[in-house]
Amino acid sequence: MLHRRDVLTALGAAGLLPTAAWGQAAWPSRAVQMIVAFPPGGQADVTARPAAAALERVFGQAVPVVNRAGAGGIVGSASVARAAPDGYTALMALSSLGVLPESERIMGRTPAYTVDQFAPIARITADPTVMLVPAKSPWRSVQDFVADAKKRPGAITFGSAGNYSTLHVAMAMFTGAAGIDLLHVPFQGGGPALTALLSGTLDSLASGPGPALAHVKEGRLRALASWGRERIPGFEDVPTFIELGHPEVEFYIWTGVFLPLATPAPVQARWRDALRQICERDEGLKRALEAAGSPIAYQEGETFERFFRDDTARLVRAVQRIGKVE
Template identity: 80%
Template sequence: MLRRHLLAGGAALSAARSALAQNTGAAAEAYPSRAIQMVVAFPPGGQADVTARPVAAALESAFRQPVPVVNRAGAGGIVGTASVARAPADGHTALLALSSLSVLPEAERIQGRTPAYTVDQFAPIARITADPTLLVVPAGAPWQSLEEFVADARGRPGAITYGSAGNYSTLHVAMAMLTGAAGLDLLHVPFQGGGPALTALLSGTLDALASGPGPVLPHLREGRLRALACWGAQRIPGFETVPTFIERGFPEVEFYIWTGLFVPAATPEPVQARLRGALRAACEGPQLRRALEAAGSPVAYQEGEAFARFFAADNARLIRAVQRIGKVE
């Protein structure tokens, strides 16, 4: 009798697994069945938004479904990011994230708060871009070089302002690396995103900003901004006259603003695979590549184990940087 019960139970379990596999496969084949919301956790105009627009257009073409970009700003990126962590895990809500995805939960812990989300609530689809950051100032600023900027900042502690997308945002972490390495006391002015910070810089109410190349490229071309240095290991193509911090004697000052697409962790793997396949094809195609290159952020596509390794290493490095910043009052 026990043997009959075990056999019956095994058959039922096998049938349930088969039905689940069929249902999952059917769901993947039907995906997407409606619009895919691509959430950007920052206002329009910043690096995530600049990347999201052409990526969304490419996915719309691939899936023949709307892919609206939804700017859900607040708390330096926490509000929009946490909303995706809580979204239904069906592939119809995705997050176009920056490297601050790793930073914000650690910053919340340092501030004595429970994180609104954790990194393990997301499944990585792929990395899209990975830009070294640029230090930019208004064209009318007195500094013609990094050396002049550093010398002036050392002579006037707390007088030079810089903006960011919020406390512990990627732009804040990058500048904190510089101020720590160079022994500078700059006045940090947090905004609700990189777009508003850039607007403040262009209006002359800020003195400096760390930014990915994309948002500042048009203003550099128009002569409204000047780039003093970059956080990359090598000079950025198209910005060959801009030195790296490493060249100028700051070997620890290296930072990248990357963008990647994520979905809630419980999203079925076949759905993730369909989304990843469409994104891979778009990143390999000329239209998206041209759009991102024109925006100053060339494709640096990674997926699977390569992206997982990159994300884990970057996550650990950024957490160490946030811990060095410490609690922000």
């Protein structure tokens, strides 16, 4: 006969056992870290901070946001993949999570992590990226920008959060469709790239709408187009690339929470329940994300897993088209 301990272990692994029976009734009993694999100011950070504040009210514990930047998101993401699978370390990831291992392979390196080391918990936001230029620039439309780029191949710069990051892939989709050659300037995250654009040391940038919205409203930046199928709330006057005749230029920058794969099912469920609760009921989180131009687009469970799998496959194909970046 199976011992009671063996039965409990099997049921717990299958996620069929109540949390208390698994010995996790007191979880969390200490602070829970939320890792952002980019510097402050980018899309993951903009989502993580109000989400962490809301989670503190649900968990009853501190949820510090830790920015662990480096290698376009690889350093922070790999640290979560290697973290103890106890639920006390989570990753607020971008869509680049699934791209970076393939980029490492293309560069002839062993990936620091693979996507199968993570358990997808929930998606929080999903926004089309928006193409930005300084308000003082001569480009008032995509047509102006493309015409100038064709006259001066390689002279106009665009920034990104690093080679093969979401911002790099988005711009590569556009430049390929428009048949133009821009100079890529990688940064250590979307925040520093946005700072460079604001200072005038960078010519253009694909950005999540959240970090860009206030700067556009203040007249410091100009939005030329967006990568969505529909126009973005807050950017209603900005056409999509699809409207401008580029039906293949469609891209979304999303944020989602991931845990190390071996995290016990009851703890994963506790995270999922907490995230669902704050996304459905926390008015402070809703207001913060809407004010930032990134309304909640919640998904969980099999729906999010399928979205993550399909989106990753699409982005990997785009990265393979970009090829090796010296």
